[in-house]
Amino acid sequence: MNLPQSDIAARQADSAATRRLHIVTTVNAAWNMWNFRRQMLTALLADGHRVTVLAPSDEAVDRLVDLGCEFHPLEMDIKSLNPFAQLGLFFAMFRAFRQLRPDLVLGFTIKNNTFGSIAARLLGIPFIPNVTGLGTAFLSGKFLQRVAHLLYRVSFAGCPLVFFQNRDDSALFTGLNLVREDQVVVVPGSGIDLVHFAQAPMPAHDGPVQFLMIARLLRDKGVVEYVEAAKMVRESHPGTRFLLLGPAGSENRTAFSAEQAHEWERTHGIEYLGPSDDVRPHIEQAHCVVLPSYREGAPRTLIEAAAIGRPLIASDVPGCHDIVDDGSNGLLCTVRDAESLASAMRRFLDMEAQQWATMGQEGRDKMVREYDVAHVANAYRRAIADITGMSAITD
Template sequence: MTRPLHIVVTVNAAWNLVNFRTGLLRALIADGHRVTVLAPHDDSVARLQALGCAFVDLPMNRKGLSPLANLHIWRRLGAAMDRLRPDVVLSFTIKNNLFGALAARRRRIPFIPNVTGLGTAFLSGGGLQRVAQMIYRHAFRGLPVVFFQNRDDLELFAGMGLVRPGQARVLPGSGIDLTRFAPAPMPENPPDAPVFLMIARLLRDKGVVEFADAAAVVRRQFPHAQFRIVGPFGTENRSALPPAQIMRWQDAGHIVHLGAMPDVRPAIAEADCVVLPSYREGMPRVLLEAAAMARPVITTDVPGCRDALDAGKTGLLCQPRDSASLARACADFITLTPEARAAMGQAGRARAERLFGEAHVIAAYRQALADATGQAG
């Protein structure tokens, strides 16, 4: 039995933990650990406190690239660690990973980051990418464990010398609560009038433009097909689409924007197929949720996204940044019989049960905590 720890969990938005890490936080508290969340304050804080977490506000600019802004984040993270004196820090999201690792190393606090995505700077090319790689190499040096959500990202970091093979471990995303996201019967829509559902922040990098353009193409051939989007406007992200653009697509009849939903299960239950044309992901949670609810998916053939399905069996792949390819995949889905669609959804559920249950993630974190704090048995 390991001794109780004071675990600080840091992330760039409190809602991120509520949406994606509730099961992990609940398990850590059940194990007897004291958990403090260090994140910018938002409407999710009360829910974290109801779980039993303490909360400390971390003001930060999530999209800023200026050295001064990042210096402020590093100093605030370090000051919080000095006050809280944690036994170990768990981190999610890019800036918290990088500057939290630097602050923790200076204080000799074990630090375990989770690389949930690479970010615009890392993928931009040129000088900005080189700077990002340099910071990663320095920040991650010597960490006991670095979690990745897909093997492509792990191999990319290892190939660049940003992590050592002994540090890196792959998780099945953030894990899915297979009881909460239970299989739902397929909706009784006419075969030529399916509901295609996209759940994402309204960012260019998520493939929202391609989704809207593909909808316009598909609806010319299948005018009763519906293309719905659930998600908030990403005002603090450099690739955020303006609300006026979303309204233009909606006014033209291409899509229906349903806004943000605290619980996406009803929207998934009403959908015939869940679509995510993202440019790259760690492990897209929405596709795992869709699979758990026995829904076929369509997504891009890129790292993270392609790991979330068994192509041809639980869903269909299309090419990234290619609305014509996405439109063809949607049209191919419409030609499937209702029985074939249902079989695809059931295969997705079986795969989710086999690979993506949150119990796998919780077990991996328990082992990482034991290793990082010297309590491995």
């Protein structure tokens, strides 16, 4: 039977609208995709798309491949802040995109976003960056800030849209004319798997109180303030424990070494736990999770701790104060101020157990309302459909 031309055209359009896309994600470390974007990758794979991770190789590569992704190694100098030394990265990304021939690229972290978006534009490939934080360049001197502004302005000009993880960062970028208002989409970080990070009962109130900071050992994360505040609080509350969990000596110019962390154990009473592949048991054993960072996109550790039902203490800065509602699910302190952090810790120690439980429940409720990973996955699905004209497929 011969079908009318209109029916043939309609079927061809339906087939084109659901074809399998090749999506490349690029970031400055494979572990970043595994730790922070795994649910997004899972959603893209579940929709039937081919997904390639373009990043420096590390121990997370095998896990990404087991998940169903392909992996393409990318050589880059993570520590360098000199943009003129990054031409090699630009050409490496240009060659990779030309070889991989993706339908769309999703970018994360400043160098991959800026140089990757320019390379993709030259090849006619849509690029969607996600501003996960401002990076060291924004927190450094005026020269580096001006260079970062120029890079963002030039590279993001051709992007169909730009994801931000909090409204402060999106307002900053639009105010500086680095992006247009019509490009901005705000998502709740990377979202949180509320089943994997299930709510857990608060630890008993009758033993030593445990504060826990989870972060890479970087100056910009407020590690020094945490260490100094711990020493202050121990003077009035000597039984209190201060735990520090996270990798030392990372590829960042503000990183502290493991040797320094062990020195803090001796001089300030910190308990350094090193890195961990699963933070949940550590959060469950803590009474309060602390992050005195200088600025964040959407801090994963606070989101995970709130999902498990732990009160939070964080600096009153973009990213952190999106998650911590002062007096509700946690307490806010002044950024770069160890005394202010110590004061917030003392306030927490003076509370009753029921107040802690109420704060923990408020945090869990907020994560359910606002930070479910489904919100982020659906935002990416809508963006991909709008830009490519392709809807998700599930076979």
